[in-house]
Amino acid sequence: xxxxxxxxxxxxxxxxxxxxxxxxxxxxxxxxxxxxxxxxxxxxxxxxxxxxxxxxxxxxxxxxxxxxxxxxxxxxxxxxxxxxxxxxxxxxxxxxxxxxxxxxxxxxxxxxxxxxxxxxxxxxxxxxxxxxxxxxxxxxxxxxxxxxxxxxxxxxxxxxxxxxxxxxxxxxxxxxxxxxxxxxxxxxxxxxxxxxxxxxxxxxxxxxxxxxxxxxxxxxxxxxxxxxxxxxxxxxxxxxxx
Numbered sequence: 001x002x003x004x005x006x007x008x009x010x011x012x013x014x015x016x017x018x019x020x021x022x023x024x025x026x027x028x029x030x031x032x033x034x035x036x037x038x039x040x041x042x043x044x045x046x047x048x049x050x051x052x053x054x055x056x057x058x059x060x061x062x063x064x065x066x067x068x069x070x071x072x073x074x075x076x077x078x079x080x081x082x083x084x085x086x087x088x089x090x091x092x093x094x095x096x097x098x099x100x101x102x103x104x105x106x107x108x109x110x111x112x113x114x115x116x117x118x119x120x121x122x123x124x125x126x127x128x129x130x131x132x133x134x135x136x137x138x139x140x141x142x143x144x145x146x147x148x149x150x151x152x153x154x155x156x157x158x159x160x161x162x163x164x165x166x167x168x169x170x171x172x173x174x175x176x177x178x179x180x181x182x183x184x185x186x187x188x189x190x191x192x193x194x195x196x197x198x199x200x201x202x203x204x205x206x207x208x209x210x211x212x213x214x215x216x217x218x219x220x221x222x223x224x225x226x227x228x229x230x231x232x233x234x235x236x237x238x239x240x241x242x
Contacts, residue, residue, distance in 0.1 A: 007031075008030065009138070017033050017157075022114060032122075034126040038125040045104035047101060048101070067107060072214060073101075074196060076198070079200045079201075127142060128163055129162065136151070155167075178227075179225055179226070180224060182223070189218055191212050199211065208221075
């Protein structure tokens with residue numbers, strides 16, 4: 001046993017993984033991020049609202065300013081039905097914004113760049129397949145044949161976590177909710193720009209939400225109920241035009 005082992009394995013390089021690694025390094029550990037994907041996808045996840053609490057975390061890491069500069073203020077969510085009837089709203093137009101809306105890929109890149117700047121190792125193509133834990137160390141085995149011994153492991157690898165499957169093989173599996181979600185970015189569409197307002201529309205068959213950037217670009221998303229349990233292959237078979 002190597003009692004001087006100060007290495008921590010962070011499984012997953014999404015949003016949580018890099019943030020966790022940055023905090024671990026701050027308190028004296030030597031984190032290494034292991035990511036199953038072989039490349040970074042800056043379009044995965046579309047966009048999100050980084051709320052006040054998230055901004056405070058990013059400020060603690062010293063990287064909140066790019067999000068404030070690139071993102072746009074989110075102050076109010078307005079809800080209406082499919083016929084345009086107002087249903088209510090959440091938030092306030094005055095005071096501190098509820099958060100900032102940014103493309104997920106941009107937030108990911110800001111975190112990743114800080115990881116690289118602080119020289120935290122990031123290993124791509126490292127899909128965890130097995131973990132064996134001991135009293136003081138953990139042994140990791142990856143799909144590409146690589147093995148590592150670390151002091152402890154942090155799982156940040158999402159809803160289909162390989163670490164959870166290895167550590168808790170009998171844990172309940174994620175259940176399909178009956179909804180599929182779609183979304184994207186649109187330019188050249190004439191949609192009124194209402195500063196700080198995210199629009200939410202409840203239709204008869206589906207839900208639709210959107211927010212317009214000052215540039216006129218529309219960030220939009222929707223979800224619809226579907227029968228059965230569609231596979232990832234089923235989803236990828238749907239054309240972009242459809």
